[in-house]
Amino acid sequence: MRHGKYPFVIGFLVVPVLLYAVFVISPYVQAFYYAFTDWHGIAAHPKLVGFANFTKLFHDSVFWKAAEHNIMLLLALPLITIAIALFLAFMLNVGGGSRGGTRSGVWGSKFYRVVFFLPQVLSLAIIAVLFQEILRPDNSGAINSIVHALGFSNIGFLTNPTLSMWTIIGVLVWQAVGFYVVLFSAGMSSIPGDIYEAAEMDGASRIVLFFRVTLPLLFDTIQVAWVYLGIAAFDAFALVNILTVDNGGPDGATTVLANEIYRDAFVYSRFGYASAMGVVLFFLTLTFAVLTLRLSRRESIEY
Amino acid sequence: MTINTRDSSTKASAARPAVVPAKKKRKSEVGVLSSFGHVALLIWAILVLGPMLWTLLASFKNNTEIFGSAWALPHHLRWGNYARAWNKAHLGTYFFNSVIVVALSTFGTMLFGSMAAYVLARYKFIGNRFIYYLFLAGLAFPVFLALSPLFFVVKNLGTVPLIGQFITLNTRGGLVLVYIAYSLPFTVFFLSAFFKTLPTSVAEAAMIDGASHTKLFFRVMLPMAKPGLISIGIFNIIGQWAQYNIPVVLMSDTTDKSKWVLTQGIADISTQAGYQSDWAALFAALVLAILPMILVYAVFQRQIQSGLTAGAVK
Numbered sequence: 001m002r003h004g005k006y007p008f009v010i011g012f013l014v015v016p017v018l019l020y021a022v023f024v025i026s027p028y029v030q031a032f033y034y035a036f037t038d039w040h041g042i043a044a045h046p047k048l049v050g051f052a053n054f055t056k057l058f059h060d061s062v063f064w065k066a067a068e069h070n071i072m073l074l075l076a077l078p079l080i081t082i083a084i085a086l087f088l089a090f091m092l093n094v095g096g097g098s099r100g101g102t103r104s105g106v107w108g109s110k111f112y113r114v115v116f117f118l119p120q121v122l123s124l125a126i127i128a129v130l131f132q133e134i135l136r137p138d139n140s141g142a143i144n145s146i147v148h149a150l151g152f153s154n155i156g157f158l159t160n161p162t163l164s165m166w167t168i169i170g171v172l173v174w175q176a177v178g179f180y181v182v183l184f185s186a187g188m189s190s191i192p193g194d195i196y197e198a199a200e201m202d203g204a205s206r207i208v209l210f211f212r213v214t215l216p217l218l219f220d221t222i223q224v225a226w227v228y229l230g231i232a233a234f235d236a237f238a239l240v241n242i243l244t245v246d247n248g249g250p251d252g253a254t255t256v257l258a259n260e261i262y263r264d265a266f267v268y269s270r271f272g273y274a275s276a277m278g279v280v281l282f283f284l285t286l287t288f289a290v291l292t293l294r295l296s297r298r299e300s301i302e303y
Numbered sequence: 304m305t306i307n308t309r310d311s312s313t314k315a316s317a318a319r320p321a322v323v324p325a326k327k328k329r330k331s332e333v334g335v336l337s338s339f340g341h342v343a344l345l346i347w348a349i350l351v352l353g354p355m356l357w358t359l360l361a362s363f364k365n366n367t368e369i370f371g372s373a374w375a376l377p378h379h380l381r382w383g384n385y386a387r388a389w390n391k392a393h394l395g396t397y398f399f400n401s402v403i404v405v406a407l408s409t410f411g412t413m414l415f416g417s418m419a420a421y422v423l424a425r426y427k428f429i430g431n432r433f434i435y436y437l438f439l440a441g442l443a444f445p446v447f448l449a450l451s452p453l454f455f456v457v458k459n460l461g462t463v464p465l466i467g468q469f470i471t472l473n474t475r476g477g478l479v480l481v482y483i484a485y486s487l488p489f490t491v492f493f494l495s496a497f498f499k500t501l502p503t504s505v506a507e508a509a510m511i512d513g514a515s516h517t518k519l520f521f522r523v524m525l526p527m528a529k530p531g532l533i534s535i536g537i538f539n540i541i542g543q544w545a546q547y548n549i550p551v552v553l554m555s556d557t558t559d560k561s562k563w564v565l566t567q568g569i570a571d572i573s574t575q576a577g578y579q580s581d582w583a584a585l586f587a588a589l590v591l592a593i594l595p596m597i598l599v600y601a602v603f604q605r606q607i608q609s610g611l612t613a614g615a616v617k
Contacts, residue, residue: 013418023481111348114601114604115348126566261451266552
């Protein structure tokens with residue numbers, strides 16, 4: 001590495017670092033500054049207001065509602081998704097029982113894997129529009145027409161405030177499950193068959209196998225899944241923005257922080273206030289990541 | 304290795320007679336559980352495919368049929384819905400814009416991402432770690448924190464002489480640059496780990512043959528990194544194709560939608576469908592947006608699954 005290392009290194013780094021500095025680093029740094037100003041987007045020199053935006057946030061009921069929904073997503077989305085995905089993956093890989101000593105999945109497991117993963121390649125915006133039609137409150141909706149035919153009264157998936165947040169969670173779970181089925185399947189297929197065989201010989205039932213063998217050996221993968229889903233729970237913007245009544249309604253029943261940041265900045269032009277909320281969102285995300293890594297740290301099992 | 308396996312299998316067969324009663328009991332339990340499991344798998348498959356099939360059905364209906372009975376078949380195939388979605392609802396324009404933007408931004412992301420990752424992974428220089436962690440930090444920040452300042456950064460690019468008009472708000476060029484910048488952290492992180500695993504002997508041999516650093520990268524290292532490039536390439540294509548937050552902020556001009564991308568376009572068609580009561584065109588537009596993704600997925604199913612899960616397994 002003698003001839004001309006530095007010109008080469010600089011030549012290769014200059015464009016990516018420049019793009020990154022202009023479009024990523026500088027907006028983040030500015031956001032932390034604007035969080036302490038009353039910036040409305042027009043004034044050349046926004047006025048510094050100290051912690052005023054943050055104290056206002058503290059008394060803002062919409063902010064608390066949005067934060068509450070984010071926390072709800074943070075708990076429910078990973079829990080439900082991982083539970084369903086683990087169950088389906090276990091059925092795909094181990095559910096078929098052992099034939100001739102080798103473990104086999106159920107019949108058609110390849111087909112299921114392809115189908116389950118499908119929603120993952122669709123964008124959340126398209127899924128939002130799709131479910132807007134599926135979940136229509138009248139009999140023209142795909143689900144409510146069935147509900148009606150069964151003799152029940154129609155369900156206001158998006159218009160009933162107590163139900164609408166769960167609808168959002170349901171759609172997110174619908175999209176996410178397939179990805180984690182594939183992820184957990186990969187993890188399960190790398191667990192040696194001998195371990196299952198040995199456990200079975202000791203008389204372990206299928207349920208015991210799942211909880212005592214599969215689950216502990218998949219712990220690292222599940223942890224990764226938890227972090228991924230947790231980060232996804234802090235976004236959900238496309239869904240709330242497109243799918244829900246009045247962008248986060250009815251009456252704020254489905255709004256999330258990302259939605260409020262967008263609204264404050266680009267509808268009300270309160271850029272300073274929106275930045276302050278962004279800073280809070282950042283610290284929430286960071287706390288979640290640190291906590292997950294801290295709490296779930298344990299010795300991994302080598303096999 | 305072979306001896307070990309044989310050893311365990313003989314042990315297994317030797318122990319088999321002793322566990323016959325337990326095994327019989329287990330067999331019926333397996334039967335119940337596996338049929339229960341099969342039903343669960345089938346239900347989930349229906350949950351996934353049902354909404355899409357229903358949309359396909361609805362895309363051939365007219366308004367009366369759409370508001371009639373939801374699961375009834377259309378009387379005949381109304382291809383006109385598709386023509387209206389593609390032309391009158393501008394889906395064709397949105398689709399074309401998405402293809403252009405994602406093609407350019409994925410190419411840019413791969414080129415600049417691999418260049419930065421390569422240099423950071425294999426060259427020692429002052430500031431190497433600083434730049435690497437700077438890229439890594441980008442993974443920790445929520446994009447919503449950056450959106451308002453980003454809007455003004457891109458707006459101000461319009462004042463740059465000559466090229467400014469091509470990279471400001473409401474331009475495909477601006478969107479491409481922003482997509483590249485926000486895709487760099489993960490791409491650099493993933494590829495630098497990949498470049499680190501490549502053997503040094505090949506690089507040294509090429510250097511002795513008189514290859515320059517640049518030639519070494521494009522002729523030797525990039526071809527060797529092909530599996531990693533494919534994984535992260537698929538990851539970026541799908542991620543950028545699905546992007547909604549950034550275009551909604553940077554392409555917010557509602558008077559001129561000619562540069563809009565597919566995701567925001569579909570959301571807009573959905574809103575417009577309410578005003579113009581052309582629901583059939585909305586369903587056709589949905590099918591046109593979903594179908595290409597399904598076709599691409601059907602062909603590259605294996606690569607897409609491994610590409611998207613690669614990040615999690617690393």
